[in-house]
Amino acid sequence: METAVSGGGVNGSGVIDSGPAGWGAVDSGVVDAEASAVRELVNNLIDRFAGPEVTGRLDREHAFNFELYEALASAGLIGLGNEASTTAPPDPRLEVAVLEELGAGPTSMAVCLVVQYMGMGLLAQYASVAQRRDILTPLAEGCSRIAFALTEPDGGTDVAAAMRTRAKRGSDGSWSLSGAKTWISGPLVADHLIVLARTAEPAVSSIDGITMFLVPQGASGVRINELDTFAIHGLDTCLVEFDDVRLPAHAVLGEVGLGFRQVLSTLNGERLNAAAVALGIARGALDAAARYARERVAFGRPIASFQAQQVRLVDCAIQIESARALLDRAATAAAEGKRADTLSAMAKVAASEAAVAATDTGMRVMAGAGFSTEFAMERFFRDARLYTFAPLTNDMLRNYLGEKHLGLPRCF
Ligand SMILES: Cc1cc2nc3c(=O)[nH]c(=O)nc-3n(C[C@H](O)[C@H](O)[C@H](O)COP(=O)(O)OP(=O)(O)OC[C@H]3O[C@@H](n4cnc5c(N)ncnc54)[C@H](O)[C@@H]3O)c2cc1C
The missing domain is CATH 1.10.540.10 (Acyl-CoA dehydrogenase/oxidase, N-terminal domain)
Structure with missing residues (x-):
């Protein structure tokens, strides 16, 4: 060590x-x-x-x-x-x-x-x-701890254009924040939220005129409602409403009007990290499925000895190792200060889809036992869905890769 x-x-x-x-x-x-x-x-x-x-x-x-x-x-x-x-x-x-x-x-x-x-x-x-x-x-x-509040009820993928949360600056430089953010991870166990709000109408692009604010979780006017979701139950997912929340001038994080662009600069890291979690889920599910297949007996032998089960499990292993290779390349490029945006987008798509495939396979291999909360498989199966659409949907990442990796015309 x-x-x-x-x-x-x-x-x-x-x-x-x-x-x-x-x-x-x-x-x-x-x-x-x-x-x-x-x-x-x-x-x-x-x-x-x-x-x-x-x-x-x-x-x-x-x-x-x-x-x-x-x-x-x-x-x-x-x-x-x-x-x-x-x-x-x-x-x-x-x-x-x-x-x-x-x-x-x-x-x-x-x-x-x-x-x-x-x-x-x-x-x-x-x-x-x-x-x-x-x-x-x-x-x-x-x-x-901190929570990050970008997504809104009216828009996730196209959140900059759909953003209704607004902050207005008073004559003394302080701000008043109003609006709502949804599907926010962990605000109930966080001390602060980074909240993106529109502070000016965009001149050209919808991503301009948005500012990041550091909002104390318990500030007056902040209301947090936990949402009833089907997965990631060990962390709250919430609707957070802001009703005329008063913030001092120094609550601004970064530059006024450039908050969305500043967030974009960190998205590479978030994609890498989402890919890593998804890869972990895929690996955890495949290990559990293979272990179960070795132990469960049918027709006098372990179900792992049936070719149909082995093919399923091996296909998952191939998807996982492919995603791992992309993730390693993307993380190494990022660490060396090289361009990593397309590799990290590919890694996130590949790893999240490997996680969906591995957990689906795990449920098939385990059959009835997969339904039992005694095993982790049903939790992996539910939790694996998250990174197919967060922080950005795989559809949107494919749009991005069409443009940035293949040089195709922008399609969104
Ligand atoms: C458990 C959980 C935790 C989350 N945590 C956070 C958090 O901490 N902070 C935060 O800000 N957000 C968080 N989110 C929100 C998440 O980032 C959004 O759900 C995600 O960005 C997708 O937005 P949406 O759900 O509004 O889908 P939409 O944008 O409504 O998309 C719906 C469908 O339309 C498709 N679509 C949209 N535009 C295009 C296009 N141009 N081309 C092709 N298809 C398109 C999408 O791919 C998708 O299939 C969380 C969500 C969940 C469920």
């Missing part, structure tokens, strides 16, 4: 630390070793705080695993060096390693961390000195 590297590493106590240069300068062999150590650390914590029984029970109770979160924080796996960095984000390969392992077990915690990593990424790039001290540092230390 002990590795010492110039740019940062897993120290002797099993806590991730990072040198002042961040991770950008670390060579990939060293990062591979760090990523393996990170995976081992995450799995130790899952064994202790989020085994199958605990995760299944919390899913049924719709409850957040605070113990696991605190353990991840103490091990440095929430901040991954953000607390020490100035503007350099953590190495994307380390975030991917944490998220894949969580995705293969307590999936809702993986979703929570996708949001935390995105929030910290935005803060690391755009926060003022005071916001960094008051919001980024406690987040990175795992003492607080």
Whole structure:
């Protein structure tokens, strides 16, 4: 577990630390070793705080695993060096390693961390000195959490054009925020929300004139209603309403009017991270299905010995390894500062579709047992759907790839 590297590493106590240069300068062999150590650390914590029984029970109770979160924080796996960095984000390969392992077990915690990593990424790039001290540092230390509120009832894929949430600036520089955001992950367990609101009519593109705000979860005028959803039950999904919420001038994150563009700059990382969770779900489901197939007996032999079952399972393994290769390439390109937008879009599509395929296969292999909440398969089957449409739908990513990868005319 002990590795010492110039740019940062897993120290002797099993806590991730990072040198002042961040991770950008670390060579990939060293990062591979760090990523393996990170995976081992995450799995130790899952064994202790989020085994199958605990995760299944919390899913049924719709409850957040605070113990696991605190353990991840103490091990440095929430901040991954953000607390020490100035503007350099953590190495994307380390975030991917944490998220894949969580995705293969307590999936809702993986979703929570996708949001935390995105929030910290935005803060690391755009926060003022005071916001960094008051919001980024406690987040990175795992003492607080953040939610990210972009989607609205009238629009998800085309949210910039459909945005009704508005913030108006008063003569003293303070703001009044009103509107609603839906399908927001984790506001009930968050301390702050990053909220995107229209602050000016767009001059040319609908993505202009939108600003990011840091809104305390308990601010007067904020109402949070949990939605009844069919998956990701270990993290609340909510409708958040804002009724004339008064915010000081310093609640603005980044630049007034450029918030949507600033969010776009972090989307690459979010796609990579969504792909990592989906890959974890796919792997977790395939492992569980293969294990069950080895143990379940029919016609006097394990069902794993039937060719029809093997073909199904192997097809999933091929999809998973293909998605993994794309994700590795995308994460390495991002870490090296190379262009990673199309690779990360491909990785997100491939991994989410591998997760849907693996969980569907798992349900077929397990047949009646797949329906039982005694096994994780039904939870994987439900949870796998999320990253087929979030943060951006796979249809829309294919549109994007048509234009950016193949040079076809823009179709949306
Ligand atoms: C559990 C959960 C957690 C979430 N967490 C968050 C969060 O934390 N923060 C947040 O801001 N949002 C969150 N979301 C919202 C998520 O990002 C949106 O659901 C997603 O962006 C899709 O938007 P939509 O659901 O409004 O679908 P729509 O945009 O209404 O799309 C409906 C269908 O139309 C298709 N479509 C739309 N435009 C095109 C086009 N040009 N070409 C082809 N097809 C098209 C889509 O692909 C899709 O099939 C979450 C959602 C869920 C369910």
